[in-house]
Amino acid sequence: MAELSGKxxxxxxxxxxxxxxxxxxxxxxxxxxxxxxxxxxxxxxxxALGHPRTxxxxxxxxxxxxxxxxxxxxxxxxxxxxWPMIVGGKDSISLPNYIPxxxxxxxxxxxxxxxxxxxISNGLSPAAHKHERFDVRATDNKFVMAxxxxxxxxxxxxxxxxxxxxxxxxxNIKQF
Amino acid sequence: MHVTSPVRxxxxxxGKTYADVTEDICRHVEGKPTKEWKIAFGxxxxxxxxxxxxLAWTWWEGLGVWGLNKTVGWAWDITNFVWWVGIGHAGTxxxxxLLLFRQxxxxxxxxxAEAMTIFAVICAxxxxxxxxxxxxxxxxxxxLPNAFGSLWxxxxxxxxxxxxxxxxxxSVSLVFWYIGLIPDLATIRDRATxxxxxxxxxxxxxxxxxxxxxxSRYEYISLILAGLSTPLVLSVHTIVSMDFATSVIPGWxxxxxxxxxxxxxxxxxxxxxxxxxxxxxxxxxxxxxxTLEHIETMNKVITLTGSVVGVAYITEFFIAWYSGVxxxxxxxxxxxxxxxxxxxxxxxxxxxxxxQLFWSRKLRRxxxxxxxxxxxxxxxxxxxxxxxxxxxxxxDYIPSSWAMFSPTRYDIGDYIFSFGLFFTLFLLFSxxxxxxxMAEVKAxxxxxxxxxxxxxxxxxxxxxxxxxAPLFNKDIE
Numbered sequence: 049m050a051e052l053s054g055k056x057x058x059x060x061x062x063x064x065x066x067x068x069x070x071x072x073x074x075x076x077x078x079x080x081x082x083x084x085x086x087x088x089x090x091x092x093x094x095x096a097l098g099h100p101r102t103x104x105x106x107x108x109x110x111x112x113x114x115x116x117x118x119x120x121x122x123x124x125x126x127x128x129x130x131w132p133m134i135v136g137g138k139d140s141i142s143l144p145n146y147i148p149x150x151x152x153x154x155x156x157x158x159x160x161x162x163x164x165x166x167x168i169s170n171g172l173s174p175a176a177h178k179h180e181r182f183d184v185r186a187t188d189n190k191f192v193m194a195x196x197x198x199x200x201x202x203x204x205x206x207x208x209x210x211x212x213x214x215x216x217x218x219x220n221i222k223q224f
Numbered sequence: 225m226h227v228t229s230p231v232r233x234x235x236x237x238x239g240k241t242y243a244d245v246t247e248d249i250c251r252h253v254e255g256k257p258t259k260e261w262k263i264a265f266g267x268x269x270x271x272x273x274x275x276x277x278x279l280a281w282t283w284w285e286g287l288g289v290w291g292l293n294k295t296v297g298w299a300w301d302i303t304n305f306v307w308w309v310g311i312g313h314a315g316t317x318x319x320x321x322l323l324l325f326r327q328x329x330x331x332x333x334x335x336x337a338e339a340m341t342i343f344a345v346i347c348a349x350x351x352x353x354x355x356x357x358x359x360x361x362x363x364x365x366x367x368l369p370n371a372f373g374s375l376w377x378x379x380x381x382x383x384x385x386x387x388x389x390x391x392x393x394x395s396v397s398l399v400f401w402y403i404g405l406i407p408d409l410a411t412i413r414d415r416a417t418x419x420x421x422x423x424x425x426x427x428x429x430x431x432x433x434x435x436x437x438x439x440s441r442y443e444y445i446s447l448i449l450a451g452l453s454t455p456l457v458l459s460v461h462t463i464v465s466m467d468f469a470t471s472v473i474p475g476w477x478x479x480x481x482x483x484x485x486x487x488x489x490x491x492x493x494x495x496x497x498x499x500x501x502x503x504x505x506x507x508x509x510x511x512x513x514x515t516l517e518h519i520e521t522m523n524k525v526i527t528l529t530g531s532v533v534g535v536a537y538i539t540e541f542f543i544a545w546y547s548g549v550x551x552x553x554x555x556x557x558x559x560x561x562x563x564x565x566x567x568x569x570x571x572x573x574x575x576x577x578x579x580q581l582f583w584s585r586k587l588r589r590x591x592x593x594x595x596x597x598x599x600x601x602x603x604x605x606x607x608x609x610x611x612x613x614x615x616x617x618x619x620d621y622i623p624s625s626w627a628m629f630s631p632t633r634y635d636i637g638d639y640i641f642s643f644g645l646f647f648t649l650f651l652l653f654s655x656x657x658x659x660x661x662m663a664e665v666k667a668x669x670x671x672x673x674x675x676x677x678x679x680x681x682x683x684x685x686x687x688x689x690x691x692x693a694p695l696f697n698k699d700i701e
Contacts, residue, residue, distance in 0.1 A: 064670070087242060087411070088667040089439040102441045108448055122367060126376040135380045148385040148463055152392040155452045159396045163403060166445050167430070170438045172406070176431025177413070177423075184414040186434050187407065189242035 053224050056082070057207050058182045059193040059216035064090050067191040070214035071096040074193075077210050078202060082194045085186035104169065108162040115157025119150040182222055194222075235329050235668060238512035242666050246411060249658045249665075252508050253412055254421075257655055260507065265655075268647040275641025279354065282634050287357040289634040295627040296617045300635040301355035302467075303609040304642060307492070308348035309390070309464055310485070310605060313457055314493025315341025316397060319404070320453035323446065329521055331664035332513045335408075336504060336654070337497050338401040343649040344496070345394045347642040352390070354638055382466040389463040393456055400449045403442070406432050407663040461485045468612065475555035475616030480543070484536035491529035491575070492605035494522050495598040500650065502595050504659055513660050516589050523588040526601065530579030533608075537576060555616055563628060564615045567607050574604020 061067040068090055074081060075098070084093060094101075127133055128141035138145075167173065186192040193216070195207055202210075208219045240248070257265075282289055292299055315337040322330040353359040365387045367377050377384050410432035413425040432438070465481035498519065505514040544556040559568045578600045582588040619626045653659075 084436045085434045086436070086439065087246075087434060088407070088663040089443050090436070093436045094440040097436055099437055099440065102444050104441055104444055105448065108445075123379045126367065127379050131376055133375075133378065135378060138380070142380065145380040148382075148459065148466075149379060149388045151455070151459060152385075152388040155396060155456050156392045159399055159449060159452055162445055162448060163399050166403075166441055170441060172430040172432065172438075174427045174430055177426030177429060181414075181433050187411040187414045187432070188246045 054196055054198045056182065056222045056224070057195045057197060057204065057211065058220045058222050059195070059211040059214075060183060060185070060218040060220065061191040061193065061215060062189070062217050063215075064088075064191055066215040067193065068093060068096060070193070070211075070216070073214050074210055079195060079207055079210055080200050082196045082199070085182060085192040085194070087187050087189060087191075090191075104162060104165055107165045108158050111161025111165075112154050112158040114161070115154040116150055118157065119153035120146065123149065180224060183220070233515070233517045235332065235515070235517065236513055236665060237515055240512060240669060242669070245662055245666050245669065246415070248510070248513070249408075249660050249662050250412060250415060252654075253656065253658055254415065261651065261655055265648070265651045268644055268651055270644075271640060272644025272648050275637055275644045278634050278637025279350075279641050282354060282638055283357075283359060287355070289632060291630050291632045291635055293627050293629070295620055295625050296614055296629040298355070298613050298617065299610075299629045300631055300639060301351050303606065303613050304639050305348050305351035305355070306464055306485075306609045306613075307606050308344045308351070308642060308646075310461065310489035310492045310609075311496045311602075312341040312344035312348065312393075312397075312493065313461060313486070313489035314497050315339070315344075316393075316400075316453050316457040317490050317493065318497070319400065320450040320457065323450040324454060328668045329518055331668050332510075332515075332518055332660055333497065333501055333522075334664070335401075335404065335657075335661045336501060336659050338397065338404070339650065339653045339657075340496060340500060341397050341493075342394070342401060343646050343653075344493075345390065345397065346649065347646050349390060349394065350642060350645065351638075352386075382463060382470050385463045386467055389460045393460045396449070396453060396456060400446075400453060403446065403449065404661055404664075405657065406430060407434065407442075408658045408661060410434065411662055412658065458486055461489045473616055474549070474551040475559070475612065477552075478540060478543070480536055480539055484533065484540075487529045487532035487536065488575075488605060488608060491526060491533055491579075492602055494526050494529070495601035495605070498522055498526075498594055498598040499602070502591060502598075504654060508654075508659060510660060513665065516591075519591065519594055520585075520588050523582045523594060523597075526597075527579045527582040527588075530575060530601070534576035537572065551621070554619075558619055559611055559615045562615065562619070564611065564618070567611050567615065571604055571607040571611050574600045575608060578604070 059070075061070065064086065067084060067086070071081060071084065071093070075096075081097060084090075084097060086093070123146045124141055132140040134140055182194050183190060183192045193211070195211075197204060197207075200207060204221075211219050236245075238244075290299070290301070315334075318330050318337040319334040322334075353362055356362055365377065365384065367379075406429055409425050409429035413422055413429045416422040416425055462482040462485070465485035468476040469478055469481040471477060501514055502519070505511055541556050541560075544552045547553075559565075578597050581593075581597065587593050614629050618628060
């Protein structure tokens with residue numbers, strides 16, 4: 049999570065269904081929601097918030113292709129070109145025997161590349177633990193909606209009322 | 225929008241709220257180590273210390289301290305290696321394959337099962353290092369440039385495939401496990417009262433905040449990791465089986481090995497999960513999370529994979545006769561009636577007969593019986609590998625070189641080492657990390673809980689009772 053700045057209204061909900069229904073209602077009313085924080089994934093939340101679909105799969109595929117190429121290049125070059133070896137009377141480049149390692153390295157590169165991309169795109173790093181959060185209960189049992197007042201044309205009172213109407217049990221102000 | 229199917233029993237019992245889940249699982253992480261834990265940890269350390277001495281002597285003196293001879297060149301080392309790798313497979317099956325199949329019951333046990341996978345693979349890898357005799361030369365198995373030796377490794381060899389398979393399996397499992405841990409570590413970080421634990425859990429939680437964007441990426445990569453781990457786990461034991469199957473030793477040279485080994489691996493792995501979880505659920509009072517339903521489901525998997533293994537044994541025997549190959553037939557007759565008949569029949573009884581008892585609903589829902597059968601299955605699966613390795617080797621083509629294998633105290637001591645290592649690691653895990661995946665359990669609680677409280681939200685029950693004082697970092701019991 050990146051460093052935050054500005055003044056925020058923080059709506060605290062106590063139920064995942066409530067917050068999921070609140071999001072489209074608030075957006076319809078003209079409130080620009082920055083993000084919703086929850087202790088577990090709420091299915092349909094990213095669609096409701098209008099977040100674009102993650103492209104991490106494309107990255108994963110590219111890493112996989114890289115792993116596959118690295119493995120094949122390594123084996124064909126070492127076994128066939130750098131030091132040709134004939135084992136059991138077979139060709140020194142025998143692709144069927146290279147399949148297991150090609151598979152393993154493809155998986156290895158995909159997994160590590162994808163997870164590294166995940167860490168970078170979410171700003172997750174061991175040094176990030178000092179970053180402030182809107183409400184620490186968002187990792188326990190509360191569902192927290194953050195609204196950046198600077199990015200909204202509606203007044204603080206209006207948004208606050210809209211939040212309460214949509215089922216928020218608390219509305220707090222957080223200044224960074 | 226959430227519907228509870230009336231046919232199925234709820235996965236999580238006791239009408240838990242979200243806060244209850246946090247409270248129940250974090251309790252043992254935040255409390256001081258209990259007396260039972262300290263005793264168990266002490267015993268594990270002692271066992272590990274004894275094993276380390278045996279291992280140190282094995283490496284100092286050389287592999288001559290083992291009971292190997294020129295006929296039986298692989299015995300307990302590779303038996304233990306295959307046994308531990310096999311045990312590891314259940315964790316990946318639960319966390320990856322069951323995720324792809326959308327089996328929600330996995331959420332209560334996947335964390336501990338994956339931890340078991342990682343520790344079991346560490347134990348397995350220790351036997352690979354042991355059987356090299358000169359562990360400081362282990363890097364020879366890696367494809368390093370010629371300056372390190374005269375040649376590249378032989379990429380046609382299943383033993384080299386194994387190096388790649390095991391190390392990929394270990395590192396991908398570790399990453400998968402860690403990704404699943406991050407949200408829970410964040411929960412502990414946000415509850416922590418002491419500076420040290422806030423810093424430690426905070427560092428490993430890496431600033432996790434649970435935003436919708438993060439969760440959607442998290443779910444996406446979990447799915448891909450599961451998709452990668454599924455063929456990976458199947459490939460690992462397939463390649464392990466190829467260590468044997470691509471050789472020309474009668475009894476090893478069998479095309480049935482890959483599926484047979486994979487089924488056996490899952491079979492023994494689930495038995496180990498049962499052993500660990502049956503103890504954990506009682507010690508940490510997790511009966512509402514790991515219910516009889518979970519135990520019964522795992523017993524069904526044990527019966528299924530046990531039956532696959534049984535069919536494989538019989539098929540192997542039949543094919544040995546049907547092939548008309550004299551040596552192959554002899555290898556199998558020798559297994560069943562030769563000097564190692566007791567190992568063969570121990571394997572047959574433990575692996576083929578015992579899981580069939582779970583056809584009785586009463587037995588498969590009995591905790592004591594499940595624990596007993598799980599131990600039996602693990603013994604049986606150890607004997608399976610012993611039978612495959614030692615009885616295939618001990619009578620080779622020339623009767624003058626026929627020999628028997630008897631373990632020395634170092635064979636046994638090195639096996640004990642792996643138990644010490646495994647239980648030390650598992651006990652550390654079960655004390656300092658949440659044994660149940662809180663985030664995933666919270667996500668399934670609504671759709672699967674029968675006595676669903678009107679509001680899942682609210683304060684934890686424990687908290688209501690002692691609302692005045694915060695309970696963090698206090699031994700609640």
